[in-house]
Amino acid sequence: MAEPMGFFTDTTVCIGCKACEVACKEWNQLPAANGGANTLSGDSYDNTRRLDGLHWRHVRFVEQFDQSRANGRWLLMSDVCKHCVRAGCLEVCPTGAIIRTEFDTVVIQSDVCNGCRDCIGACPFGVIDINPVSGTAQKCTLCYDRLRGGLEPACSKACPTASIQFGPVSDLRQRASARVAQLQRAGERQAYLYGADDTMLGGLNSFFLLLDRPEVYGLPPDPKVPSRNLKPGSLWSAIGAIAVGLLGVFSFRTRSRTTEVEDESRRVA
Amino acid sequence: MSPGEWPSTLFTASPHWRWLIVGYFFVGGLAGGSYFLAVLIDLFGAREDRPLARLGYYVAFPAVLLSGVFLILDLERPLRFWHMLLQSHTWRPMLKTYSPMSLGSWALLVFGFFAFLGFLGALREADRLRWPWLSRVRPPGLVGSLVAIAGGVFAFFIAGYTGVLLAVTNRPIWSDTPLLGLNFVISAASTSAALLILLARRRRSIGGVQALERFDAAVLALELVAMIALLASLGSMLRQWLDAWGLLLFVGVIVVGIVIPLLLYRRPRRLRPSLRPALSALLVLVGGFIFRMVVILSADGMGRPL
Numbered sequence: 001m002a003e004p005m006g007f008f009t010d011t012t013v014c015i016g017c018k019a020c021e022v023a024c025k026e027w028n029q030l031p032a033a034n035g036g037a038n039t040l041s042g043d044s045y046d047n048t049r050r051l052d053g054l055h056w057r058h059v060r061f062v063e064q065f066d067q068s069r070a071n072g073r074w075l076l077m078s079d080v081c082k083h084c085v086r087a088g089c090l091e092v093c094p095t096g097a098i099i100r101t102e103f104d105t106v107v108i109q110s111d112v113c114n115g116c117r118d119c120i121g122a123c124p125f126g127v128i129d130i131n132p133v134s135g136t137a138q139k140c141t142l143c144y145d146r147l148r149g150g151l152e153p154a155c156s157k158a159c160p161t162a163s164i165q166f167g168p169v170s171d172l173r174q175r176a177s178a179r180v181a182q183l184q185r186a187g188e189r190q191a192y193l194y195g196a197d198d199t200m201l202g203g204l205n206s207f208f209l210l211l212d213r214p215e216v217y218g219l220p221p222d223p224k225v226p227s228r229n230l231k232p233g234s235l236w237s238a239i240g241a242i243a244v245g246l247l248g249v250f251s252f253r254t255r256s257r258t259t260e261v262e263d264e265s266r267r268v269a
Numbered sequence: 270m271s272p273g274e275w276p277s278t279l280f281t282a283s284p285h286w287r288w289l290i291v292g293y294f295f296v297g298g299l300a301g302g303s304y305f306l307a308v309l310i311d312l313f314g315a316r317e318d319r320p321l322a323r324l325g326y327y328v329a330f331p332a333v334l335l336s337g338v339f340l341i342l343d344l345e346r347p348l349r350f351w352h353m354l355l356q357s358h359t360w361r362p363m364l365k366t367y368s369p370m371s372l373g374s375w376a377l378l379v380f381g382f383f384a385f386l387g388f389l390g391a392l393r394e395a396d397r398l399r400w401p402w403l404s405r406v407r408p409p410g411l412v413g414s415l416v417a418i419a420g421g422v423f424a425f426f427i428a429g430y431t432g433v434l435l436a437v438t439n440r441p442i443w444s445d446t447p448l449l450g451l452n453f454v455i456s457a458a459s460t461s462a463a464l465l466i467l468l469a470r471r472r473r474s475i476g477g478v479q480a481l482e483r484f485d486a487a488v489l490a491l492e493l494v495a496m497i498a499l500l501a502s503l504g505s506m507l508r509q510w511l512d513a514w515g516l517l518l519f520v521g522v523i524v525v526g527i528v529i530p531l532l533l534y535r536r537p538r539r540l541r542p543s544l545r546p547a548l549s550a551l552l553v554l555v556g557g558f559i560f561r562m563v564v565i566l567s568a569d570g571m572g573r574p575l
Binding site: 050052088091092093094095096097111112113114115116117118120121122123124125126127128129130135136215218219220221222223224226227229230232233234235236237238239240241243244245247248249250251252253 | 275277278279280281282283284285286305306309310313314318343344345346347349350352353356357358363365367368369370371374425428429430432433434436437438439440443444447448449450451452453454455458477480481483484487488491495572573
């Protein structure tokens, strides 16, 4: 297998230009939503709102201002599939459409997916959704086709500030740690990495440098794999089945015996 | 709720499972539950109860067929339904033992086979089919008993795996408790018993209905305990149900679907005896449907504000 590849998104240098969104849409030929009708969300400059089957990159705008709007700051983050080492979507997919590639990325094969939508609810980050054009679940492929051709993904190529950095995950982690140290030396004590180590879902191959709690950026504070409930859920179901079975045996066994006694009484009479 | 208090499951997206899945969960539960009851009566019931067992087989097979139709129609690409069973690139079997949906697809196929056998056996016993060898696919013979036990295991699986499937996601409520499968198994048993009681009412000579009523009352008591355990296991996530869905769960499922039928089964004096089991059974069926509706549809809209 080739070296694991991924993204390091440094949110401190994101300027909210959305070049990544546009580049992603262009390269992956993702159509506009609502037939191209221009709908404004009213939420800052964010009209994409969330990742889904038609938006594989999403620039989030967080405005942290006081009432007078004289003091405050912008937090900007280009969100994307995390390409988890322990990927919930890959765990539950019943068709084998979701695979791990030679680059350690997670890709949905559109010609295999039948649109059961199990992966949508299993993703801890709400990344996947149905592409209404293909009728299949879709998300960022980390530009698998470009990687195969020796190119870097379209979004990181287009990013004008190097907020999105692409490369081998081990290199990215070193670069990210150095950047956090640099920010902290400069007085930005809140800077930290989200998903850069193995503790979160075995590691996120697409991880982030953040300045506030994950929830502020729309990221879950404690994402988990869906399979955590497989054993306890199955065990409790089996216990329920045994309890119901015993109640059934008891109800009908009693009746069976009663009927036998009645038959015997009739014969004696 | 401030951002710091949002549980991680609220950061996920809804799979948009709606009425077809509600229908599947309900009908699939009836298929598994009816088959299980038919097997139970075949193995442990009196001879006079066999027509009641036949009713169970008559329900189970059409219900499992309908379940398959619901599931296929719910796919975004229904013609690719077979991708659940065969790898589309290699034609090899597609089975993931750690994916409840993958296991469930196979279980539905295998259970469909057992339900079909039971259906044929029931038709044979009622003299609707001529082939005498069909009598062997139902107890009391050795082959029939083995078929019944194996089919019964798959019936339970079909009744309960749907709850485990919901738990093996990251959606709020669904993945916040391991007890949905337990509740679905018990509810499948109570609704199936209720359906058989209702169907048997039209044929007064059928034996075993009183035993079925006793069974349903006992299962309802168990269901009440399991429901309380389910709500308790949700912890702080129970707040998500402090809305119209929660009210529907309390009134439609707990009061109408469990407590009132339980009282009607146990204290029949206030109602005409002939009406009592039918009303109880009807309420149990309504409650069982509402339970699945609330569990599936209420989670659809849950999430943090964008």
